[in-house]
Amino acid sequence: MRNEDLVLHVRFENKTSALHLVQNIADNIPSRLSLPTIVVTERDYNFVEGLIQLNGTEPSEEICWVPGEVWDDFVEVCVELLEAGYPGCVGCAGPEAEEEWNEGFRRSSFS
Numbered sequence: 001m002r003n004e005d006l007v008l009h010v011r012f013e014n015k016t017s018a019l020h021l022v023q024n025i026a027d028n029i030p031s032r033l034s035l036p037t038i039v040v041t042e043r044d045y046n047f048v049e050g051l052i053q054l055n056g057t058e059p060s061e062e063i064c065w066v067p068g069e070v071w072d073d074f075v076e077v078c079v080e081l082l083e084a085g086y087p088g089c090v091g092c093a094g095p096e097a098e099e100e101w102n103e104g105f106r107r108s109s110f111s
Helices: 012-028 071-084 103-108
Strands: 007-010 037-040 046-048 052-054 064-066
Touching: 007 012, 012 037, 012 071, 052 071, 064 103
Parallel strands: 007 037, 052 064
Antiparallel strands: 007 046, 046 052
């Protein structure tokens, strides 16, 4: 939500909730100059280009991968963070958000 020029690729059945998410970003971050672009994908997973992949086969470790069908959870957490003041709030994402991210370590906890 901090990054500009995001491209959100969603399956057709998630398009409406993706539009609501983008509207929430616009409502909660009025100073934002560009909103995420939504592209309907034919892939079997949703993803934010270059950042996040929800479901599907495991991508490279440069991408935060969340296995399983978690679209609704993803949107819910994004909206909760926006309503808490993210990204402008200090500490609203919890102390873990301040630590350096280690995707490889996180994935090893799945097994």
